[in-house]
Amino acid sequence: xxxxxxxxxxxxxxxxxxVYYSATPLSEYDTLGTSVKAALVYLGTALVKLVCLATFLxxxxxxxxxxxxxxxxxxxxxxxxxxxxxxxxxxxxRNISQNHKFQAVGLGWAFADSVLHRLAPxxxxxxxxxxxxxxxxxxxxxxxNLVLSISLAAxxxxxxxxxxxxxxxxxxxxxxxxIVATMPxxxxxxxxxxxxxxxxxxxxxxxxxxxxxxxSWQLFSACQRPSA
Amino acid sequence: MATSKNSxxxxxxxxxxxxxxxxxxxxxxxxxLCDAAAAVDVYRLIQYDMxxxxxxxxxxxxxxxxxxxxxxxxxxxxxxxxxIPLRELNVTFVREYITQKKPLGGLLFLLPEVLSFxxxxxxxxxxxxxxxxxxxxxxxxxxxxxxxxxxxxxxxxDDIDTVLADIKKNDAMGQPATATTGGYKLVxxxxxxxxxxxxxxxxxxxxxxxxxxDEDANQLPTIAIVASYDTFGAAxxxxxxxxxxxxxxxxxxxxxxxxxxxxxxxxxxxxEELDLKVVLKHKKINISDPRVAWExxxxxxxxxxxxxxxxxxxxxxxxxxxxxxxxxxxxxxETAIVRGVKLVAESLARHIYGHxxxxxxxFADESSLSVNPAYIRxxxxxxxxxxxxxxxxxxxxxxxxxxxxxxxxxxxxVNVQHENxxxxxxxxxxxxxxxxxxxxxxxxxxLLLLLVLGSYLIMLFCFLVITxxxxxxxxxxxxxPPSRRVKTA
Numbered sequence: 001x002x003x004x005x006x007x008x009x010x011x012x013x014x015x016x017x018x019v020y021y022s023a024t025p026l027s028e029y030d031t032l033g034t035s036v037k038a039a040l041v042y043l044g045t046a047l048v049k050l051v052c053l054a055t056f057l058x059x060x061x062x063x064x065x066x067x068x069x070x071x072x073x074x075x076x077x078x079x080x081x082x083x084x085x086x087x088x089x090x091x092x093x094r095n096i097s098q099n100h101k102f103q104a105v106g107l108g109w110a111f112a113d114s115v116l117h118r119l120a121p122x123x124x125x126x127x128x129x130x131x132x133x134x135x136x137x138x139x140x141x142x143x144x145n146l147v148l149s150i151s152l153a154a155x156x157x158x159x160x161x162x163x164x165x166x167x168x169x170x171x172x173x174x175x176x177x178x179i180v181a182t183m184p185x186x187x188x189x190x191x192x193x194x195x196x197x198x199x200x201x202x203x204x205x206x207x208x209x210x211x212x213x214x215x216s217w218q219l220f221s222a223c224q225r226p227s228a
Numbered sequence: 229m230a231t232s233k234n235s236x237x238x239x240x241x242x243x244x245x246x247x248x249x250x251x252x253x254x255x256x257x258x259x260x261l262c263d264a265a266a267a268v269d270v271y272r273l274i275q276y277d278m279x280x281x282x283x284x285x286x287x288x289x290x291x292x293x294x295x296x297x298x299x300x301x302x303x304x305x306x307x308x309x310x311x312i313p314l315r316e317l318n319v320t321f322v323r324e325y326i327t328q329k330k331p332l333g334g335l336l337f338l339l340p341e342v343l344s345f346x347x348x349x350x351x352x353x354x355x356x357x358x359x360x361x362x363x364x365x366x367x368x369x370x371x372x373x374x375x376x377x378x379x380x381x382x383x384x385x386d387d388i389d390t391v392l393a394d395i396k397k398n399d400a401m402g403q404p405a406t407a408t409t410g411g412y413k414l415v416x417x418x419x420x421x422x423x424x425x426x427x428x429x430x431x432x433x434x435x436x437x438x439x440x441x442d443e444d445a446n447q448l449p450t451i452a453i454v455a456s457y458d459t460f461g462a463a464x465x466x467x468x469x470x471x472x473x474x475x476x477x478x479x480x481x482x483x484x485x486x487x488x489x490x491x492x493x494x495x496x497x498x499x500e501e502l503d504l505k506v507v508l509k510h511k512k513i514n515i516s517d518p519r520v521a522w523e524x525x526x527x528x529x530x531x532x533x534x535x536x537x538x539x540x541x542x543x544x545x546x547x548x549x550x551x552x553x554x555x556x557x558x559x560x561x562e563t564a565i566v567r568g569v570k571l572v573a574e575s576l577a578r579h580i581y582g583h584x585x586x587x588x589x590x591f592a593d594e595s596s597l598s599v600n601p602a603y604i605r606x607x608x609x610x611x612x613x614x615x616x617x618x619x620x621x622x623x624x625x626x627x628x629x630x631x632x633x634x635x636x637x638x639x640x641x642v643n644v645q646h647e648n649x650x651x652x653x654x655x656x657x658x659x660x661x662x663x664x665x666x667x668x669x670x671x672x673x674x675l676l677l678l679l680v681l682g683s684y685l686i687m688l689f690c691f692l693v694i695t696x697x698x699x700x701x702x703x704x705x706x707x708x709p710p711s712r713r714v715k716t717a
Contacts, residue, residue, distance in 0.1 A: 004674045008681060015685050023692035129413060131669035136677070 005135075006126040012139030013118050016146055017111045024103065031096055031104035038087045038108030045083030046116060052076045074185040081181050084109065084156045098161055106153030110146040118142055137202050144202070147209035151216040152180045158216075158223055165223050173219055180212055266387035270336070270663040273370055273379035274617070275421055275656040283372065285379040288658040290416040292333035294665070296392060297321075298399040306331035309414050311392055313338040313384065319365045326373045334378045336414065336663075337366070338392070341384050378416070382663065391665055413666045421658040427619030428646045430628050435641040457616060457631065562608065566601055619655040 021027055021035070056072055087105050096104070118138055126135045155177040158165065165173070187205060190196045196204070275284040295308045297316055312322075314337065325332060340359065370379060382388065391412060398411055614627045621628060623646055636642040693702045 004671070004678075005669070008674055008677045011685070012681050015681070016688060019685050019689045020692060023689045024696040129415070129666040129668055131667055 002127045002129060005131070006122065009122055009126045009135040009139050012136065013114055013122065013142040014111070016143050017107060017114070020107055020146070026100060026104055026107070029096055029100055031100055034091075034096065034101065034104040035108030035111070037091050038105040039112035041083055041087040041091070042109050042112035043116070045079060046112075048083075049076055049079050052079065070185055070189060073188075074182045077181055077184055081152070081156060081177065084153055085160055088153070088157050089160060098157060102153040102157040103150060105157075106150035107146070109153065110142075110149035113145055113149065114142045134198070137198055140202050141205060144205040144209040147213045148180055148183055148205075151209070151212045152177065154216045154220050155180065158220060162223055169219060169222060176212065176215055176219065180216075183208070266391060266665040268382050268385070268388055268663045268665070269660065270380040270382045270416065271660045272421075272658060273375070273381070274659075277654040279652050282374050284370070284656075285375045285377070287334075287376065287378045288416070288418045288421045288661070290334050290378050290380070290414055290663070292414060294336075294391075294395055294412040294414050296396045296399050298396055300399070304331075305333065307333045309334035309336055311336045311338065311395065313392065314340055314359055314362060317362055317366060319362065319369060322366065323369055326369065326375060329376075332377050334414070335375075335380070337379070337381050338384045338388065339363075339381055380416070380661075380663070388665070411668065411670075413668045415664045415666065416661050417664075418658055418661045421656040424619050424655045424657050426648055427653075427655055428621075428623055428648055430621065430623065430625075431645040431647070432628070432632050432635060433643040433645070435639055435643075457611075457627075562601065562605060565608070566604055569604065619653070620657075620659065 021032075026035075053073070053076055056076070057069060084105065087109070088101065118141075122135055122138070125132075155173055158173050159177060183205070187201055190201055190204065191198075272288060273285040275282075275286060277283065290309065292307050292309045294311055295303075295305065296311055299305065299308070299310075310332065312335065317337070322335075324330075395412055610627075610630070616627065628644075632642060632644055690702060693705070
């Protein structure tokens with residue numbers, strides 16, 4: 001029964017990635033290579049972030065919210081953006097339209113994130129006898145993360161790959177990219193300072209991910225129209 | 229055209245979303261948010277063979293669901309552990325289960341915290357008497373029965389109290405815990421119990437020689453003071469019963485430079501001076517009976533005059549007078565022990581030094597020879613915290629070594645004798661373990677979850693196909709095979 005529970009949590013955490021790949025035209029254009037390369041870039045970025053965190057951050061004894069530390073963590077979070085930029089622009093991709101490129105990169109990015117942060121706790125914990133809701137909530141978080149990664153990839157590709165953007169939308173694009181990039185800091189602030197419970201934080205993440213996805217979809221389609 | 233089709237698809241999508249949300253609410257209502265697992269120290273019922281007949285609990289490992297006494301009647305308990313706190317214990321119920329050999333997965337008795345290692349305090353003193361009687365009855369029942377499932381004792385604490393309250397609530401709803409309905413699972417991962425290899429009994433002997441006048445050609449008579457330091461109880465790891473009186477007396481007398489070995493009977497006058505009532509009882513000894521009622525009868529058989537100091541008017545049955553779970557530190561009256569020690573010391577001193585009939589007290593209070601309550605108290609504390617069932621004490625057990633060292637400090641000569649306990653009795657190990665309590669979800673919960681996740685993924689798939697490729701593609705996915713047939717025809 002506990003392997004059954006592990007299987008359930010695993011399909012909740014990793015299933016949507018597979019579904020996304022097969023449902024959208026990504027599978028038709030065989031963009032798996034792009035996703036794999038994006039996943040590798042994510043691993044490299046995670047390593048760089050780890051080194052920066054170890055170098056610049058001090059370990060605090062109490063579990064409170066230290067604004068200075070959190071701002072530092074947010075800055076280190078922008079390395080994510082740099083990594084995405086690298087994956088989108090510097091790597092050689094096959095002839096894929098920009099529309100599909102950001103989706104493939106976002107998908108690979110999110111899949112690597114889920115595997116790195118959620119596979120080990122799932123394997124170790126969900127197979128035990130004791131039942132907790134944690135792993136199901138973690139799976140929901142992985143879903144929210146998928147949506148957020150794809151939105152971030154869309155916004156980054158808008159910033160750097162599309163040259164002719166309507167002038168009025170540029171600050172909005174940057175603002176949205178900033179919000180999505182600092183989501184980890186926002187959730188840690190909610191959890192520690194406001195002391196929200198895990199389910200509430202997950203609900204907030206899901207809600208914001210859907211909102212940001214909608215906003216970036218609108219921005220993307222707005223930029224696709226020829227500028228007036 | 230396309231937009232109306234899209235809006236129709238969207239409406240269907242919204243409706244299915246509502247049904248999934250409703251299903252999720254039902255799911256949440258079935259299984260409450262749970263706490264982490266609890267881990268408790270538990271102590272096993274003794275397992276022994278007497279002349280080949282098995283007694284006690286014959287199994288140690290446990291892996292079953294838990295249930296309280298409020299289980300629905302007629303429920304199958306062969307894979308369930310009954311958790312019974314001492315307050316709710318009904319000994320007839322347990323006796324019925326054991327004598328009628330009804331199938332049961334295991335028993336877990338919860339002892340009130342007052343009986344544990346820590347000093348229980350003075351709360352609920354009036355309850356203690358009733359619980360003591362109940363525990364005595366239970367212990368006698370368990371120790372003399374052959375029980376084919378594990379029986380454990382544990383002390384109540386907050387964790388286990390909340391678990392038990394939860395179990396009672398579930399049982400009241402008529403849902404006994406099984407694999408399909410969830411609940412709590414008790415797991416004790418322990419190896420099968422093995423025989424204790426050659427259990428030994430250790431006797432410690434100390435000699436203190438008296439002053440011999442040169443012209444006295446005779447040997448000085450010997451006075452032997454014998455005390456037993458071991459116990460026997462239902463849970464060997466919890467048997468720290470206080471035969472402390474005897475041991476404390478023995479040690480005190482050594483300390484005062486006593487114990488020349490002789491035979492002696494007790495004097496009543498000394499007892500009256502100390503306000504204690506001593507009754508001398510004579511009893512005929514049955515020489516052919518291998519079991520002796522009182523400890524001194526062994527000596528009497530060898531034609532050595534002997535007596536036993538005891539609080540019981542009648543000789544106890546087998547394993548009855550040896551104390552058990554209920555004999556705790558709180559039940560010991562320190563002042564009574566001090567008085568008893570003083571009584572024996574005074575009477576011995578007067579006999580040895582020839583002061584019979586005189587009223588002066590040798591061990592008067594406030595003198596340098598008075599009984600030291602702090603000394604008695606520290607030994608009582610040690611004794612009440614050390615489980616001392618003889619077969620489970622190894623040859624070099626620290627407690628035995630401590631006794632030997634203390635005796636050596638005050639006597640001239642100390643001998644230690646080891647004797648094997650093979651023959652009539654065989655004891656088995658695995659006396660204490662760690663119990664893990666897990667809150668488990670039922671299989672139906674996981675099946676429901678699988679259903680929900682499956683529908684969620686299918687919905688996600690359809691949503692993505694519709695938004696990125698259009699509804700036609702989605703329908704096309706299901707219609708491809710027939711269209712091929714149409715082409716060939």
